[in-house]
Amino acid sequence: MKRNLYIDNMDLDEALKLWEHKLSVTGCLNAIGSEIIPVDLALSRITAEPVFARLSSPFYNAAAMDGIGVRFQDTIGASETKPVRLTQHSQFEWVNTGNVLPEGFNAVIMVEDVQPVDGDTVEIIAPVTPWKHVRTIGEDIVSTELILAEGHRIRPIDLGAMLATGLTDVKVHKIPTAIVIPTGGELVQPGGPLKPGNIIEFNSRVLTGHLTEWGLAAERSPIVADKPDELRKAISEAVEQYDFIIVNAGASAGSRDHTAGVISELGEVVLHGVNIKPGKPVILGIVNGKPVIGLPGYTVSAVITLNLFVRPLADSLLGTQTPPARFLEATLARPLSSKLGAEEFIRVKLGQVGDSMMATPASRGAGAVMSLVQAEGFLRVPANSEGLAAGETVRIELLRDEDEIKNTLVFIGSHDNILDVLANLLHQQRPICRLSSAHVGSMGGIIAVKRGEAHFAGTHLLDEKTGEYNVSFIQKFLPALPLQLINLTYREQGLLVPRGNPLNIKDFGDLVRREVRFINRQRGAGTRLLTDMYLNRLGISPEQVNGYDREEYTHMNIASAVASNNADTGLAIRAAAVALDLDFIPVAQERYDLILPKAFLNDPKVIALLSTIRENEEFRRIVEDLGGYDLRDCGRIMYEQ
DSSP states (O other): OOOOOOSOOBOHHHHHHHHHHHHHHTTTTSOOOEEEEEGGGOTTOBBSSOEEOSSOBSSSOEESSSEEEEOGGGGTTOOSSSOEEEEBTTTEEEEOTTOBOOTTOOEEEEGGGOEEEETTEEEESSOOOTTTTEEOTTSSBOTTOEEEOTTOBOOHHHHHHHHHTTOOEEEEEOOOEEEEEEBOTTEEOTTSOOOTTOEEOOHHHHHHHHHHHTTOEEEEOOOBOSOHHHHHHHHHHHHHHOSEEEEESOOSSSTTOOHHHHHHHHSEEEEEOBSEESOTTOEEEEETTEEEEEEOSSHHHHHHHIIIIIHHHHHHHHTOOOOOOOEEEEEESSOEEOOTTSEEEEEEEEEEETTEEEEEEOOOOTTOHHHHHHOOEEEEEOTTOOEEOTTOEEEEEESSOHHHHHTEEEEEESOOTHHHHHHHHHHTSSSOOEEEEEEOOHHHHHHHHHTTOOSBEEEOOBOTTTOOBSHHHHHHHOTTOOEEEEEEEEEEEEEEEOTTOTTOOOSGGGGGSTTOOEEEEOTTOHHHHHHHHHHHHTTOOGGGSTTTTOEESSHHHHHHHHHTTSOSEEEEEHHHHHHTTOEEEEEEEEEEEEEEEGGGTTOHHHHHHHHHHHHOHHHHHHHHHHSSEEOTTTTOEEEEO
């Protein structure tokens, strides 16, 4: 089948300049017009012209206190030893807060400073200054004063200011309209029946969500098949109704990627292919004076290119400016390789560990949705770089507030399902405590603690010589670090197999059978060391195990591989088997501990963590319901140095 080719592979800065220029000369950047709407309906709309006060506020002299209105001249000389008496109507009038100050009066005396003498006379013991306790005309806003500038997003308080000066209507920019067209015969709407090869269509929800947050009226179209005629019809109809159009998927170079060809037939492809990763196959086009953008199908690629090429366009149509990006400097926790020739956007997790802000790279897959859910920022690696070393200072573009990031507890080490329980319970704390976890195995956690990259690490390393967990490894790799080794749980490890155990796997000895497909944990993981120990005891070499070199990073990934028939067995915790309805062949009960440097013992986030595992009954109930856990020593200090 014929495949398309990229028209361009342009550098990002050059592509942005070309796109802006083309939009400008074709008039696509011009705001789409204005309309006059009631102030009551104007929240979050953008002013299309300056807004000036029609009336002063207040538009009359008003009493600011309950009391009496007076002429300040009549109060001169009043004192405790020489009180002054005033007569109602001629020298004072009773007023309440907000009342019009009677004509000729120019001050208010608070009621608590007034002593009635009889029905028409009061006595005061202190003078007042002119306009004391009076809201004078225009005290807040003066007629013709500028209330809001052009291009201002209207806030709740702005509504009050306009209405207070007699304005009932305001001129605002029309809301630009956009439509997202999801394409692909493999797509199925959420809740629809699924079969292998189907993909649940959620990208259009993500993209319209961003557009809506930016202030646009965004809609989703029905799914369009990978057929040029259907795509041509969908784009042609959308151009007639919307201010700009986004086509999701069909932007790459595959035999079913028709977006670039259809845009070219209907109008002009300004650019196809930008030298970034992820997001390379973006398409920028114009049809009948309307921008038509083809975004890649992978979610991360689509979100990145939407922000790069659509956000500035949306701002121009709205008459606003994108808030400036927020950056901070951080220390890279792990080495990062990068392919020369393409600018790369790396999602990172961030956390303040001691005096250092640490950045840990997340998954780099263009379709890894959770990497965006969990990311605190982006690290941009230049096209001329082959990577960055651990410990380098890097500049991170933030996706979350810095205060939120600083209230993040950083975990690096061996994976366990209990971490998800802790993350949820800690998030319910006030103030919220976020748990950011990177699953790099027990040895990876020890090294991270040694480098000061994490608040704590999870480990379950068995010393075969002593039969002791974790202590000998701490003494070897962290001999000078003051720390506590705190038990989290005892847990069952075993071989996971499909329900009914169709291959009749009984123990590690069955891994030498060629029909058995094994899936392993990564090097440095405690589960990997446990696997090696049992294989060594049986005299089985890695070469005899079909799949020994195939690695995953979490127990749930192992369970998923078995549940999806991508592997026949793998070593993981019982909780993973329970979660995915697999059979479990017990192998060992192991001790899983937390390594906590003493430097963080007084950190409020660490205190919240320890309180949760030691005192929270809900935590214990949830963990015990997961299956395969024993919390008899949970929170106990097992070793200290």
